[in-house]
Amino acid sequence: MEIRAVLAQNLKKCRQLRGLSQEELAHRADIDRTYISSLERCVYAASIEVVDQLARALDMEASDLLQRTPADEPGVCEET
Amino acid sequence: MEIRAVLAQNLKKCRQLRGLSQEELAHRADIDRTYISSLERCVYAASIEVVDQLARALDMEASDLLQRTPADEPGVCEET
DNA sequence: CGCAATTGTAGAGAATACTCCGTGGAGAAA
DNA sequence: TTTCTCCACGGAGTATTCTCTACAATTGCG
Numbered sequence: 283m284e285i286r287a288v289l290a291q292n293l294k295k296c297r298q299l300r301g302l303s304q305e306e307l308a309h310r311a312d313i314d315r316t317y318i319s320s321l322e323r324c325v326y327a328a329s330i331e332v333v334d335q336l337a338r339a340l341d342m343e344a345s346d347l348l349q350r351t352p353a354d355e356p357g358v359c360e361e362t
Numbered sequence: 363m364e365i366r367a368v369l370a371q372n373l374k375k376c377r378q379l380r381g382l383s384q385e386e387l388a389h390r391a392d393i394d395r396t397y398i399s400s401l402e403r404c405v406y407a408a409s410i411e412v413v414d415q416l417a418r419a420l421d422m423e424a425s426d427l428l429q430r431t432p433a434d435e436p437g438v439c440e441e442t
Numbered sequence: 443c444g445c446a447a448t449t450g451t452a453g454a455g456a457a458t459a460c461t462c463c464g465t466g467g468a469g470a471a472a
Numbered sequence: 473t474t475t476c477t478c479c480a481c482g483g484a485g486t487a488t489t490c491t492c493t494a495c496a497a498t499t500g501c502g
Contacts, residue, residue: 285414285424303478314461319479326459327411329489330428334365344365348410348425383448394491399449406489409459 283350286324289333292347292358294322296340311339363430366404369413372427372438374402376420391419 297307304322308315313335320326328336330344337344346358377387384402388395393415400406408416410424417424426438 285410288424289410305478315479316462316481317460319481320460323480325481327409329407329409329459330365330369330413331407332460333410333428343428343430344368345425345428345430348413348423348428350423350425385448395449396451396492397490399451400490403450409489412490 284324285348286321286327288350289328289347290322290324291351292349293318293336296342296347296358300340302340307336307339311335364404365428366401366407368430369408369427370402370404371431372429373398373416376422376427376438380420382420387416387419391415 297304302310304318305315307313308318311318313332317326318336321328321332333347334344337347340347342358349358351358377384382390384398385395387393388398391398393412397406398416401408401412413427414424417427420427422438429438431438
């Protein structure tokens with residue numbers, strides 16, 4: 283799986299789990315809304331600074347957003 | 363700690379632990395040597411694609427290279 | 443010291459991330 | 473239908489990453 287897709291998947295999942303719209307997240311992370319939309323569609327390879335901003339807005343670690351989830355394990359956003 | 367510094371620190375440590383020079387790593391990751399030098403000095407905020415290439419060249423996960431190390435815990439490269 | 447390997451650094455240019463504008467579509471509710 | 477929210481998507485412009493070339497500084501080793 284491409285690293286872009288890993289980020290896209292984790293980003294979308296964690297955002298939705300927190301009940302945030304792309305626009306709300308954009309505001310909290312101080313990032314353009316359409317850009318977040320692009321990231322969730324794998325259009326760009328984000329810089330680690332953007333990943334860090336998004337992670338902080340989601341109250342998690344940057345490394346968590348890049349975590350590849352083995353098929354039979356829970357994702358980074360789920361509770362145990 | 364800035365996310366650039368986290369990457370810089372982990373990158374340098376893991377590279378040295380594997381006995382690789384910047385040039386050898388550059389070749390294995392198919393990335394310019396001077397750019398790796400820059401990353402270890404926090405000059406740029408790498409894209410997640412570069413982080414992934416470096417991680418694969420170091421036989422580890424991209425998320426590991428962005429892991430912040432709590433002061434009293436071992437780094438991502440150390441054995442237990 | 444002399445030599446070799448490694449790393450720092452500068453500068454120019456290509457490539458790509460990122461912002462900002464706007465438009466339109468899908469779904470839900472009045 | 474109309475309205476509202478959310479999201480996909482395009483284009484143009486700016487900012488930054490990333491490559492390449494070349495040379496200087498450093499480190500370690502005989």
